[in-house]
Every structure is written in structure tokens, then in C-alpha cells.
Amino acid sequence: MSTFGKLFRVTTYGESHCASVGAIVDGCPPGLELTAQDIQVQLSRRRPGQSDLTTPRNEKDLVHLQSGTEHGVTLGTPIGLLVKNEDQRPHDYTETDLYPRPSHADYTYLEKYGVKASSGGGRSSARETIGRVAAGAIAEKYLKTVYGIEIVAFVSSVGKIHLPALLAPPSLASDDNEDNDNVDDAISEEFRKLLATISREEVDKHPTRCPHQTTAEKMTQRIIRAKDASDSIGGTVTCVIRNVPSGLGEPVFDKFEAELGHAMLSIPATKAFEIGSGFRGTEVPGSKHNDAFVRRPDGSLGTKTNWSGGVQGGITNGEDIYFRIGFKSPATISQQQETAQYDGTSGTLAARGRHDPCVVPRAVPIVEAMAAIVVLDQLLQQDARKAAASRLPPIKTLPPTMVMPKKL
């Protein structure tokens, strides 16, 4: 269905060529200052046509708030919002309609619904993500206002061009010697520092949204090469969430990383997700992979390393949450493809108009939005539990195994 979230919940509608795309955002805490501008900022970061590297269509994507706020303050009631589709032209039927586009959703949507939108892939359209970005901006406004939670995503690879290992998530640092356990016993200091400090301003300094300028330039070349070849190229986005309280994540099926993975894998073109040490962590022995506890300056517990990526046993531990998502190379390319028609006849699908050769720079705000939705939704669930538990009278003689242990 088109709804995500339990207590903070977004429902979206719309495809490429209908009147508008939009969303209903339910469960926003009441009393939050919120204007269309709070949302527009991220919508504009998502918008195509921001640089030569992305699709030249210049959609304006102005958000119209319909309900849920008065005088710039949320009422706690559902926030309706929409963005008009500029391109509502009926699709002209041509020979290309005989072909399901390879690796696109044309074929599977027809298999699923028996009918199809003229645009082919229906709801798999990137325009569907507008509602998500809007909902995420609302969630984020709350999270930032109350907790100072910061969510920053950036491009960590385009094709084979990756951030230097020291700046990248641990999965890239593998040592191929099978008999050697002498892995780096921590994620790199540089990477951890990047996670701790990276800001959206820095990310946006380069059109690729890669925060390392040399690498960003190489990525630009790679994207231009794809564009010139009427081809496309994929990449990865890495995201950090800072200042999340401990205790979020619902055992056992709705672990924090399970909800986060669900959210990320629902973004079009994603094929992979890893949190913390991810696939790389499978190669590091437990004795080196375990995050030893240390006392933080404020007296609370932190971890010396952060292979866990801020989540242990499905529950946040207060450390930075970081994860990486893989986006496949866009299926829509501007070159001929040998494939088959719906009826099985083999043939050549003609090249179509210009498309985005690489979507990862534009995926950045979508990743941030889905992350914000997950955090607020989990936060509200934990709030309910915590508020309810806090009102219980203390139990006088809880056995020592059930409480915060005292020194023997």
C-alpha cells in the first residue's frame, strides 16, 4: 500500500502525468512551527535540472499545504500537501509502446494490475518521491527543533569511483588475506570524523553531492562519460544521523535497522542496504568487531569504536547511525536496446529522449527524508512506552539481575 509509518505516517498518491502528486502526513506533533518553506528547501534539492549532471527538465515543484497548520503552527491533524504536475500531456502512442523497457517497471506493473498508466511504470515514477521528501522535511523539523538531530546524506560512489577508503564506510577496507585477522580494529578516524561533522552545506558545494572534491571531480567525469555514451551509471549514498537518543527500535520485527532498511529499499532503484560495518563486518572477528563501552564526558555510556553503526540488538545506543544504500544504474537510457516486445517478438527498442544519467545526487534528500520519517516514527513509539513506564511506582525489591547493576 502507499502508507509508511505507524504513529508518524505518510501516505502518497500520484504518478507522472496526472494532475498532481501529493501526500497526507499524519501524526505530526502539535505545536511545531512549520511553513511551506521548511518543505520547499528539500523539495528543491530533490528537483531535476539542478545542474548539467541531471535531467534538463526544469520542474518547479512548488508545494501547496492544504491543511494541518494554522498561522504557521501544526495542529496535530493530518497535513495535506500537493505539488502540481506541469507535464500532464497525454502520452502519444508510438512504436516504443510495444516494448516493456528493460529493467524498468513497465512489464511488472502490467503483470500486477492488468492495466497500465500511459507513462508505463506508474507509481515507480520518481515523482512519487515528492510526497516522501515533504513528509521527511516535516519530521526533520521536529527532530532538529527538539533533539538537534541532524541527518546528512552524501554520495559515496558513482560507478567505480569511490570515496577514498579512509573516508568511506568500512565495507570498502577489506583485507583479502584469508588467514589474517589483523584488520583495522576500528572504522577509520577520518571516516568517523566525517560522520561527526559533515553538513548539507558542504555536501551541496559540489553538484555531485560528494564531499571530497577530488573524488567529486572524478565522479563528474564518470557521469559525463555516461551521458555522452547515452548510457547511465549508478552509485551509493551514505547517510549519517546524529544525536538520536538511545532506546529507539522495536524488537523484534521492527528493529531500527529493519525499518530503516525497509524505508531505504522502498526508494526507486535501490538494490542494497548496509548499516554500520555492513558486509565488511562479516569478515572481522568478534574480538575486533565488538564495540567496547567507554564512559562519555557526560557520564553516560558510549562505545570506543562504532562498527555497530549506532544500533545494537535492533535498538539505538546513542552513537552516530550510519548506513549506505546502493542505487543501480538508471534503466532508462538514450540508446537502442535489443530486447523483446510484450508479445515476445524480439526487436530493437529505439532510443528515447534525454534522461538522468545518474540519480544519486538527487537521491540524497530522498534518503534523508526516509531516515527522518523512520526516526520520528520510532521515537513516538518509544515515547509512548517511556511515558507509560515512567508513571509506574518504583518496585521496592527488584532482583539485581533486572536493574542497572550496582557494584558487587
Add this chain to the structure above:
Amino acid sequence: MSTFGKLFRVTTYGESHCASVGAIVDGCPPGLELTAQDIQVQLSRRRPGQSDLTTPRNEKDLVHLQSGTEHGVTLGTPIGLLVKNEDQRPHDYTETDLYPRPSHADYTYLEKYGVKASSGGGRSSARETIGRVAAGAIAEKYLKTVYGIEIVAFVSSVGKIHLPALLAPPSLASDDNEDNDNVDDAISEEFRKLLATISREEVDKHPTRCPHQTTAEKMTQRIIRAKDASDSIGGTVTCVIRNVPSGLGEPVFDKFEAELGHAMLSIPATKAFEIGSGFRGTEVPGSKHNDAFVRRPDGSLGTKTNWSGGVQGGITNGEDIYFRIGFKSPATISQQQETAQYDGTSGTLAARGRHDPCVVPRAVPIVEAMAAIVVLDQLLQQDARKAAASRLPPIKTLPPTMVMPKKL
């Protein structure tokens, strides 16, 4: 919460040292032949103590069906089931209780709930997965009976010991030349053949559950090395689902891979998930990554390659679904660890008793179970849509863009 699924739904209860662990499985189609033995087979594959490589505790894990069947046939009503905990001993309070175990759930459970089970990590216990395996066995019985759906998982790596590239998912075959697009333009034939033919019998031939004997032997050595060092080691599990009908997966938030990723990332110790070409697919240009359509022998459409992993636009296309999950090295190790106590005092956590040095062989049936649950749940949702749509009268003049196109 402790419930997964919409129309086929499992709710689990239980932790390490309570009376029993169990589940309620709701939404099973009525009229299916089902006995405890159908479930026991997979529970026994999950059970510890199956070989020297896993934990020596010999839990018997006999399932007791409570409801939902009569005379070996499902009634369509909830199936209650439970497995008694043999070890219900009260935990003796010792110095180790002063320490949250590093990278374990002790600390985060206490942060979440304010109290903790004497076993520490509460529901993060591996015993919680018993209910999942049971539910999955029920789902699988239906899927196999009706569609011949086969779900086979196997161990694809232990530490740095991976299946040979030709037999492994594409993410392992990366070519590091940044300027070179000459990637293999398909997943390897050997891997595709493995996916098409691998059986549980073959998987179970070796205690590691790795289907390649030479690699399996190396994995054994690696696990023994971890065991001898009082250490642990992680790994990956790869899974294939065959014969799934096209059209499954709910746009947009509950895409097939999003639900599947959610399910897998809810298994204890998982940190990563990728479907089809996964992270590797981000490096392959669209022109080579796209799966061209071809006519299958039965006249339906298939794809020449299968980088998509059986899912396009979040909806199954009828090809084999394959995915890979990363399991971190177990946090519980039998050696001393420098860390901090709950109150922040630094110290040395003493070694505890023997534990599983490597969980991936035992994770195999859990992965299969969660996969079966997702497939049946999505199948039922699509069944509802399809049944409803099929009763509508045909629309006489649907525009050509909305239907299966005919030749121009």
C-alpha cells in the same frame, strides 16, 4: 512490536529463560495438510548442537501445535505453537552482570525498557527465531504445494572465505579499473545455474551449509580457528526463491525487496542486505545492467540476464529471486574484553562459557523462513487484487496505452 505480516502474519513471544517460546501464525489458508513434522524439520535445522561447529547446547526444540488444525488439515484459524525452554534456571548474579556485553543488546534493552531480563538481551535471544522458523515452515508448505515454490539458502562466506566468484552473487566480481566499463555483462552462468538447481539436501551435505566442498572445508578451518581463539567470525547467507509468480510486491512503500529486506534485517546479527546485483550493480552501466526481455519457451516474457534479482520496480517478474545477507561476527565471545561497566567504570569483562563461534550455518533455515513469510504475505495481497479485478467486466474501448500493446 512482535508481529510481522499483513494477511499472513506471525506474532512471537519468549526469551531465553522463560517457560517456552512460541508464536501465533494467523492467516494460513484453510485446507492445507499440515503436521508438526512439517515444522519440526526446519526447527531441527535451526537447532544448536548439530555439529562441532556450533554451540554444544543440545536443545531438543520439539514443537507443540496448540490450535488451527484438525486431523492434520489447517482450519484457516490461527495456529498456536510453542517450544518449551529446557533451560529455565534462574540466572545467578555474578560480577559479569556489572557489564553490558560489548555489541550485545544488554545495554540498549536496559535503555529501552528500564528493566532487563536476567539473560540480558531479552528478546534479542536467538531462541526468539524459533517462532519465525515455525511460521516460515507453514508458509513454505503452502507455497510448495500450490506453486512448487522452492526456497534454498546457503552459506556464501565465512569471514574472508567466500564462494569462488563464479558461484557467488555479482557483488564479488568487481573490476577495479575505474575507466573500464567492460564488466561481465551478465551474472556468471555458473552462479545462475547454482541458483536454478541448488537444493537443501546439497546444502546440508556439509556442516557449514556451503554448497562448494573445497570452500566449505576452508570455512570449517576458519570457524575452528575462531573457536580455538575463543573468538567468533561472521559471514553471509545467499538465498534463492524459485517459481514465484510475477506481480508480487506492493508499490510503493512495500515493494517486494523492501519487505524482504525488512524481514532479513530483523534477524539477529544481520547488518546488510542486497538483492540481485546489489552493491555491485551500482558500478555497471545501465546499458550492460539492463535485463533484456526474451520470450520464454512457454510464450511468456523472461529476461536474458537477471541482474534485477527477480524484482523490477518493486514487483516480481517471475525470474529467480536471489539476495544476500550479512551476519556480523557474534558479539558473545569466550575471551576477556576491556570495556566499561554500566556505571562507566572501565574494567575487564571475564570470559563466559562456550558459545557459537559462527552462526551463519544455523541462520540458513531462519533466512528461508522469513523469505517464505514475505512471499506468502505478498501473494495473498496480490490474490485479493487479482480476484477483485478479474470479476470486472472488460472495458470495451480501453486506450492502447493502458493495455498490453498490440503490433502497430
Add this chain to the structure above:
Amino acid sequence: MSTFGKLFRVTTYGESHCASVGAIVDGCPPGLELTAQDIQVQLSRRRPGQSDLTTPRNEKDLVHLQSGTEHGVTLGTPIGLLVKNEDQRPHDYTETDLYPRPSHADYTYLEKYGVKASSGGGRSSARETIGRVAAGAIAEKYLKTVYGIEIVAFVSSVGKIHLPALLAPPSLASDDNEDNDNVDDAISEEFRKLLATISREEVDKHPTRCPHQTTAEKMTQRIIRAKDASDSIGGTVTCVIRNVPSGLGEPVFDKFEAELGHAMLSIPATKAFEIGSGFRGTEVPGSKHNDAFVRRPDGSLGTKTNWSGGVQGGITNGEDIYFRIGFKSPATISQQQETAQYDGTSGTLAARGRHDPCVVPRAVPIVEAMAAIVVLDQLLQQDARKAAASRLPPIKTLPPTMVMPKKL
């Protein structure tokens, strides 16, 4: 939250003075012919200002479809729709704002949210029901097209003016002799015939939407009396659903009548719900209340009487489903009221402008809409089960107690 339904699902937004009210309708079967006009018909029946008996505000309430259809056919994707609010004037602050309106939602909304919409009751506004009526019209189009399901609601009482007992649901026919079991041993033939034949056209013949003209005239007088006294009056709506297949309703918590009651009691101003014999049925001994089975002309089983109201054990049995809903007298009245201010100061709340003295005629399409949503949602859930079960191979030797019994 603002979402209703599992597989057919409506989410609404909007309050009195925001930009628009609207809904997202998810899960509509694909391939259904649907235009805005299908929806407008019921919206117009819900609209105020249809007669002298209702509020004089003449809202136009034109629906704008945003997505989910192309060329007048549903795609199976979410249908976004909205109706603009004509009255978006900011509310001027006056002395009346010192008072929570008695029996209105002003006070409770402020208690719930801590802030309040300038209109006071926020989402309790009758305009919220526009989204429901639209969603119901969509559901109904499907139900009528495929099953010939007919849903007709009518006004069965206004104040103390009730339909004559023979035409009314059984709860009005009580015999007060405590020692006398000689109740009518069936609901009246006239009432059953009314249920079987009543149409919306007949209902709409009189502005009160009461299908018995003499009673309708009395109701008119009663409403005019309330209006002239600057007062208000409540009433009941009775609804019948015909041609619903047997087998709908999900044991045990989502019984058909439980979902139906939930839906009806979510309509503003409702205080009571009964199905079939309702409260009256509690007084009739089982021997007279039981609906004996009879063979229908088509060979299937029907019931001789229908005290059950078409539902047995929470599951539809194929007979007409009928139920009655009580709407309290509107809280907003045009006369002074002695009450207290928010701060507890007692005082006199001044009369406000004109309002609807009686809402039951306008409630008729809302009741029909919620009924349609419940039926389609339950139908889709049963479709999934039935489709799944139908594919199972027959079990050769099912014990006789588990199947349709054969003659001994």
C-alpha cells in the same frame, strides 16, 4: 489516525477553514470505470443547503480527481482527490472564543492537542466526511458493478417521530409484558419488504429522506419546530446492504459487525449502533430469535427470518444486512447557553449564526459510504483467502466433521 481500512483504505485530511479537504483512496481494484461524476453524485447528496431543513450555506463541493485513473479507468494505484474549501476566512477572535461549546469538540481537542484550530473542533468538522463519501462512492461503484450490491440508507426517526413499527427495525416493537414470550416471531414482513426494495430514488423523494411520506411530514414539522426554537434535534438512520456474498468478516476481532460498528461510530455525532434485531433481540428467547435455515430457490441456504441482520458469528450469511445508527442532536445551536469558560468562569455563551437543526438527512450518504468501504475491504480480505484456498489440491480423506456433511 486518519486512515480506515486494510486492503481498501481511505486516508483523509482537512478541517473547516483550510485550503481544501481531501482523501487518498488506496487499494481500488484496477480496471474499474470511474469518473468524477460517480463521486459527485453522493457528494451532492451530502452537501448542505439542499433544502430548507438543512444549513443555508451553499457549498459547491466539486471533487477534483488528482491521480489513480486514466481515460476514466482506475489504474489500481492510489486515487488522490480534493474539494476546495470556499470559506477560508480567518476566524475573528470574539468573546465566544472564551467558551468551549457544550458537547462540542472544542474542549477535548484542546485537551488532546494543546493547540486548537480557529474553528474550534478541528477535524470533528462535518467537512471531514467529504473524503469518506468520495471513498465510499468509489467502493460502491465496484460493488455494484461486480455483485449488484445495493446500499440504501434512510432516516428512520427524527426526535420522537419514528417510522411506524411495521416498517422499522425490530428494536421498536418491544412488548413490555415481562412474563410473555409471545413476541412476534419474526421481524415484520413489511419491514423485510422495505429492506428488500427500498431505493435511493424513493429515499430522496422527501427532503427528510424518510421513505414513509406521512412520517416524513411529521419529521419536517419536528425539524421546523427545532429550527424556530433555535434548537436542534437528533434522529436515527437505518441502512440495508443487499446482495453481499456470504463469508465476509474476519474472526475474531474484525467481525463484520465490529468493523461496521467501528465505521459508523466514527461518523460525527453518532452515539449508538445496532445490527439486526439489536437491543430488541436481547428480549426474544432463543427459540424464537433463531433464524431457521431454508433452501433458497437457487439451492443455496437462506434463513426464514433474519433477526441476525445478515451476519452470524461475525460472518455474512448472504441475507440482507441491516443496521441502525443513532445521531445525537447537534451540539451547535442558535440560542444562548449557560456554561463555563475555558478557565472555569461561569457565563452565557451567546447565540451564534444559523446551523443545521437536524443532520440525519445529510448523514444518509455518509452512512452509505462507510458501509461501502467496510464491505469492499472485507471482500478483498476474503478474496485473498478464497483465492489461496481454491488452489490447494483436494484432500482425499477429510474426516466428515470437517466438510459439508453428507446424509448419514
Add this chain to the structure above:
Amino acid sequence: MSTFGKLFRVTTYGESHCASVGAIVDGCPPGLELTAQDIQVQLSRRRPGQSDLTTPRNEKDLVHLQSGTEHGVTLGTPIGLLVKNEDQRPHDYTETDLYPRPSHADYTYLEKYGVKASSGGGRSSARETIGRVAAGAIAEKYLKTVYGIEIVAFVSSVGKIHLPALLAPPSLASDDNEDNDNVDDAISEEFRKLLATISREEVDKHPTRCPHQTTAEKMTQRIIRAKDASDSIGGTVTCVIRNVPSGLGEPVFDKFEAELGHAMLSIPATKAFEIGSGFRGTEVPGSKHNDAFVRRPDGSLGTKTNWSGGVQGGITNGEDIYFRIGFKSPATISQQQETAQYDGTSGTLAARGRHDPCVVPRAVPIVEAMAAIVVLDQLLQQDARKAAASRLPPIKTLPPTMVMPKKL
């Protein structure tokens, strides 16, 4: 499905003749003192065979807690529990199996599932309610401990024997003069006092669970009359919930009364639900039905009357919540019935063994349980909102229409 509730959630399993009936109760706040005895008390009140008036089967119904507590304190994790079925005898096939029992669930379950339990009605069995009563007892323990919330249900009618009007909910006090608005302008003082003071101890003083001894005696006679005639008789249960905080209930579809009605109408044999003035309130003009606000001794707002039944606009206002539920006469009777067989053949269904001639006394704890579940579930949802809102910084210049008004 077999799950009820969002944040406090119960899932039940089991039918009449399987191994056990049970439930998983998820979302219980951690740190609550809870033992099996807390649950057993209400289970014993639900149990058959408590007096001559109910079924002679003497089920012991001992609850076995499986998980979720340690040392008598809740962990916050799911509480598994079960009660063994003493009667697991296979049902012998006899001529009665040729007949679906009139007004029972035999026919509809077979229509729904295609197969049936040997007991006929499957999950419509009264034993299914054991899980609900257990879950309700857990919810109630929390509500009582923290808020002093008291939930007391009692029998308000058996057949035509009703509590005297002054002690009964307002729907019984109708004045049939159509032109007369001079209704009692409040629910009776006696009834309001009864609501404010009634306790379970008083209710249990008489086996009928009617708190008015003279009426209780008449009810006894009525039940004995039904029993002697091998017949059955229905009745109503009235319930009050005291000390519920204001602000509970989720606009718009999950209004407090909508969830409550849903919960009550999911109890077997219920056909009607009304809250506050219910059907009676539809006859009282708004000017008399409105509950004027007054300052309570503690300075907060209360209402002078309570026609609303503690809920306004779907949200609790802090006044006593009261509602009434109608239970039809039990369908299972010990006399012959003229009806039809499954195949349509008309015939006589022979009398079966002894059954409960009147279930309302035993329904009392079930009603209380469902009420407790709804209150706690809604409380947790509001807790989440309130906790989230409370952390927002105050907005300096909220317009006066959006806040608690100050004196002009």
C-alpha cells in the same frame, strides 16, 4: 485477523477442542508488578459453572504465563499465556452434523473457510474470549496502578427484565409524547451515582451480576424459566470506566467510541452498542442534551450533565465513560428446531446437551477486559503525542484563536 490494538495489542488463538487457548499480549509497559493471580481473578469470573444459572461444565481455566515477566515484574516484552482445554475429545459424527445450527456460526464458518472445525463454529467459541480476559486483566492492572482507573460492568437487563429506569442508562427513559420536549434534562441522579460508586464486589453479590437485588431476583426467575423450557434468553451489560484522563481517542476514524464499539461488537453474541445517551439521546433537543461545562473542585472543567458518556468529538473529556451492549439470546438451545440441513433438506435438529441459558452474567468480565484494552491502547497513543509535543519550545506569539483563551 486475530489481533486487536495498536500499541497495546492482543493476539489470540484456539477453539473449543484443541490443545489450549491462549494469547500473546504485546506492548505492556515494563516495570509493572504482575502475577498469574492478577489474571486468574478475572478468568475465574468468566468461567462457566459459577452458579446454577450458567452452564454446568466446570472448566478450571488455570492460566499459565509463558514469558514477558521475571520475578513478578513485566519486562515490556510480549507476554505469552495459555489455558489448557480440558475437553479435547474428538467430536463423534452424528446426525446433528447434517445441520448447521440456526443463528450459530456453523454455516458461515463453512462458507468462509471451506472446511470446518469439528466443533462447528470454530473461533466463535466462547473459549476464545479467555485470551481477551487475560489481556484485559493485564491492561487493567496498569490502569489501576497508575491512574486509579476503575472499570465495572454489570447486567442491566435479562430479557424484558430491566433495571429500574432511574438506575438505567438514559435510553430506557423515553417519553413517547412526540410534541413534548420536556424530557428529563439530565440522566437520572440515581444512575449517575450508581456509575460513580458501583464496584465489582457489589456486582458479584448476586449470581446474575445485576446490582439491584429485586431486579436480580426477577432476572433469576427469567433465566430459570428459559432453562426449564430448554430455551435461552439475552440481555444487556452496562459498563462504566472511571478516572480516564481527558484527551484519549484518535480522530477521526479511531474515535474513542468507535474503538470501544469495535471492541464490544467483537464479543460473541453482541448485536448492539450505545455510549452515553445512545439511542435515547437522538430524541432530546440539543438545548437539553448539551452538557454545560462547570468548574470542578480541582479547577479543571467538568460537565454538569453527562449525556455524552465521557466522550465529545471522539475524545474523552474526563467524565465517567458509560456504555451499554446488547447480547442476543444464545443460539444453542436444548430443544428441537425445525430448520434445514446443509444440503437444503428440511428437517428437525434434535436437542443437544445442556448449555448456558443466559450468557450475560459471564459476559461481564469480558466487557471489562475489552474496555481495559481499548483504554490502555488509546492512552499509549496519546502518551506518544503528548510526550512529543511537551518537548517543543513554546511558541511566543501564537494567535489567540489557537490557544487556551484568556479573558477579553
